[in-house]
Amino acid sequence: MKLSFKPQHLKRYREIAQLLAKFGLSEAVHASGLESILGEGNILTRKAHPEPRELAEDLERMGPTFVKLGQTLSTRADIVPLRYLDALADLQDKVGPFAYEEVERTIFEEFGQRVSQAYLTFEPKPLAAASLGQVHKATLADGRVVAVKIQRPNIKARLAEDLEVLAEVAGVLEALTEIARRYEVRRIVEDLRRSLMRELDYEEEAQNLRLLAANLRDYPRIVVPAPIDDLCTSRVLTMEFIEGRKITAASREELEAAGGAALAEELLQAYIQQICLDGFFHADPHPGNVLLTPQGKVALLDLGMVGRLAPPMRELLLRLLLAVGEGRGEEAADLAERIGQPKDSFNEGKLRRAVCDLVSVQHAGGSVQEADIGTVVLRVAQEAGDAGLRVPRELTILGKTLMNLDQIGRALAPQFDPYASIRSGATRLLLAQLKRSVSGANSFARALEVNEFIQTLPSRVNKILDRVSNNRFELKVRSIDEQRLMEGMQKVANRVTQGLVIAALIIGAAMLMNIRTEFTIFGYPGLAVLLFLMAAGGGVALTWEIWRQDRKR
Template sequence: MATLAQSVKNYSKFIGFILKYYNTDIFKKVSDEATANTAAEQAAPASEDEYNKPEELVEDLKKLGPTFVKLGQLLSTRPDFLPDDYLEALATLQDDVESIPYADIEKIVESELGVRMSAAFASFDTEPLASASIGQVHKAVLRSGREVAVKIQRPGIRKKFLEDLSSLKEMTALAVKHSKTARKYSIDSILDEMQHILLNELDYIREAQSLQIIGENLQKFRLLLVPAPVMDYTTSRVLTMDFVDGKKVTKITPYERMEHNYGPVVDDFVKAYLKQVIVDGFAHADPHPGNVNITRDHKIALMDMGMVARFSPLMQDKLMALVLAIGMKNGDEITDTLLDISKYNPAQADLDAFRKKVNRLAMDAQSTSANDLQMGKLIMKMTRIAADEEIKIAPEINILGKILLNMDQIVAVLKPDYNLQQAIKDYAGKMMQAKLRQELLPENILSNLVELKKLGKHLPERLNKITENLARNEFSMKIEAIDEKRFTDGFQKVANRITLGLIITGMIIGAAMMMRIPTRFTILGYPGIAMIFFLAAAVSSLLLAYNIIFSDENFKKKKK
C-alpha cells in the first residue's frame, strides 16, 4: 500500500494527465459515444490548441512511469476505447529508461542466485544489451561455456507497480461510481486485467515456464527459435536463458530482403502463431516487432514471454472458425461466430446493425488484394463496431486482434507481398488434423469418458424427475419467446392430456380385469361395474378426441 505522500503524488500526476487530455480526441470520442451524441457532434474537429497528437500521449505515458507505459500497451488492444491513430501509437510504445548501474546488478544477481558472480559465470558483460521498465538484460557465459542472456528485475519495481495500481484502483472505483462512460467501458475491469498481466510479468519463474512450454510446442518449426531458459540460474527476479545473436526484425534493410528469401521464414512464423492460438491454447500474446529478432542464420527468434494468453478448447474452435471466415471474407459467418462468443442484452444490442456493418467490412475486404488484407486491423474494427452496438466481445478476440496486428507488421517488413489469406487456407487442414489428434489423446478420451459416466449416472434420475413433474402438472420452463403464455399454455395442455390418457388407460385395464369377477349387478349380461368403467373410458376418449380435433383448430383460428 502506498504511503499518504506517495498517494498524493500519484493522484496529482494522474489528475494532471486527465486534465490535459480531457477535452481532446482521446476522451471526446469515448464520451460522445457513451452519451449517444449526434453524428455532427462526434465529427466536430478538435481545436488547434488541444493536445490530440498520439505521439504526445505516448511521451506523457513514459513520463508517468513504467506502470502507465504498461497501461498504454494494454490499451492498444482496445479499439472500442480509442481512435485508430492512438491505437497505432500505443502499439509501438516502448519505454526508454536509464540503465541500472552494474554494481546494483551484481548485488541482485548474487543475492538471488546465492553465489558470487565469478562462481556462477565465466564472464558477465557490464554493459546491458537492453534496458526496459521492468528489467535489464546482460550477456554472460556460464562456467560450462554456454552463452546466455540474463534478465535482471529493477530494484523496487514491484513496490512501484503496486503503489501506482493501488492509487489507480481507488480512482477508477470513483470513476465507475460516478461516470456513465467509465461504467460502459468497464475501466475497472481493464485495470484488473492490467494488474493480472503485470504481476505475471514480474515473476520470472513463470516467464521461464512459458519459454519452456512454447519452445516445446513450436519445436517442429525449424525456422523458428525460442530461447531455452536455464532453470538452475533463474529466480523470480533473475531470468537466465540462451543468448540469441541477432537483431530486431524492424532493422532488416531492403537490400537484405532482396538478398534473402524470407518467405519460408514468414510461413513458419504465421503457422506457429496460428498453432499457438488454435491448437495449443497457449500463445505468446505480445509479438510486437521489438520482441521478434532475426538471427544471423535467418531464423525468427521470439523474445520476452512475459505476456502469454490461454484459450479454452471451446474458444480455440471458435477462433479457428472466425479466422477461416475472415479468410473467406464471409460476413454472415463472421457475425455468427462473434455473436456466439459475445455477451449482449437482446433488448439493447442492435444485432441487425451489427450484422450489416460486419458484412459491409467483409465486402470491402473482398475488393482488397489478398496480400493487402490486414486481419489484425479487420478484427479491431469489428470489435469497435460491437462496442457501438452494445455487444461485449470476448476478451480473447482482442488478444487475437493484437497478435494478428503485430503479425501484420512483421510480415510487412520481411515479405510485403506475402499472402496471409492463402497461408491460413493452406494451414487450416493441418490445424483441424492437429485438433483431432489432440482430442484422441488418452487424457482427453478419459475426460470425455468421465463426462459420459456422469451423464449416464444422472440421466435416469433427471428423466424420472421430468416425468414426475409432467404427471403432477408441475413441469416448468424458463423461456424467452414472442408469446411465452401461449407456449406454456400449450405445454400445460400436453401434460393434462397425457395425464387424462393415463387415467383412461387405467380405467380400461381395471374394467378388463373386473370382467372376470362374477357379480349380481350386470349390464347386458356383463359385470355392471366393469361396463360402467368401459363406458366412462369411451366417453372420456371421445371428448378428448373432439377437443384435440376441433378445439385446437378453433384456438389457432382465434390466434390468427
C-alpha cells in the same frame, strides 16, 4: 463519493487529473474532486483532442506503471480509437540502466553467491534496459553464452503504490460518471494489475519459454531461447543467448538468402497453431522481439506477455479469421456476437451492418492481399464495442499480434498474403484438433464418463419404473397457462369494447346538441343529454371495475 487525497499520492493525483482534462474528460475530473488539486492553471475548460503520440509521451513521462497502462489500453480496441492503438502499443520505457552494484546485490540475494561464482563472465554494461528490468550478456562455466534478465530493485513497491492510486481513482470515477461505467475502468485497472504481476514473475516467463518451445517443435526454422533452470528465480531469468537482428532492419539480400517467403509462411502457420490449436501464444511479436538469426531462422524473444485462450474461443477465432478472409460478412458478424458479451445497449443490426460493410470493403476488387489481417480483426473488435458488445481483450490481443505479424511477414516477403496462408493451414489445424480430441487422455476421460453413465443407468431406470408403478411419477412442465391467458385477453377486449361504446355515446351526444327538439332537459336537447349521462355512467362503471380488479391482485 470523493478521493481520499493521501498526501504521499498528491503528485500522482495531479498528473492523472491533468491527463484526463487534457483529453477532454473534464466531467470525470470535476465529479471526482480532482480539480481541487490542479491549481489556478487548470485546463478543465479546454476540451482538447491531442494527437496519439502526445498521449504516449504523457504516459511515458509518468513512468512504468502508466506505460503498462497504455499497453493495456492498446488491447481494448472496443473502447480506444484505432489511431491511438498503434501509439499505445509502441510505448517505450524511457529509463536508464540501474547500477551494476544493484545487479550484484540482486544475484547474491537470489542465488546466495556472487556474480563471479554464478557465471564465468558477466558484462557489467546491459544490452538493454526497461522499466521492469535490464538484460546482461554472460557466459556459463560450460562455455554457453546466455542472456541474464535482472529485475529492477524495489520495482514491485513502486508499482503497488501506483496501482493503489489508479484503483482508487477508477472506483470513484465509476461510481460517479456514466463514461467510466460504460468503459469499465475498474476492470481495466484490474487487468493492468494482473498483467504486471505476471511480468514481474520471471519463473512464469521461464515456464512460458519452455511451453512455447515444446509447442513449436515441429517448426525447425522457429527458435525460442531455452531457460537455464538452475539460474532462474522470480527476479532473475537466465536463458540461452540468441544472436540476430530485427527482421525489419535486415537487407533484401539477407532476407532472400534466408528464403523470406517460406519463412513468412512458417512463421504465420506457427502463430495460427499457437492461437487456434494450442491456446497459448506469444502476444508481443513486435519487430524488436522477432529476430533473424545468422542461420536464417526466426527467433521469438520476451515471453513476459502471452495470450491464453479456452478451447471454444480458439475455434471461434479460427472461424472468424476464415470468414473475414473469404468475405463472409454475415458469418463474421455472427461470430463477433458469439465472441463478445451483449450489454443492455447492444444493437445487433448496427453490428451486422458495420461488419458486413467492413468485410465487403476489404474484398472490393476480389482480393484482400493488400489488407492487414490484424487491422481487420481490430476493426471488427471496435465495431463490436460500438454496437454494445463487451469484447474480450483476447480478441484485441489477437488483432495486435496479427498486425505485427503482417508487418514482419511483408518485410520477409513483400507479396506475402496472410489470408491465403490461413486458408491453406485451416484443414491441417482442423485435423490436428480432431486428433487431439481422440487422444489417449481425452478418450480415457470420455470412457470414465461412459462407465459412470452405465453404472448409474440401471438404478435411475428402476427409480423411474417404481414411481410409475406406484402412481407417483410426476412430470413438471413450466408453460403458459392458456386458460388464464385467454381470460386476461377477454377482459382486455371487453374493456376496449366498453371504452369504444362510451366514446361513441359522447360523439353522438355532441352531434345531437346542434339539433333542436321539443324534448329538452335543462334547456338542452333531451336525447343528447341522455347520451351524455349514459356515457358518464359507463365511464364510472369502467373505472370502478378496473380499480376493483387491481385491488384483488
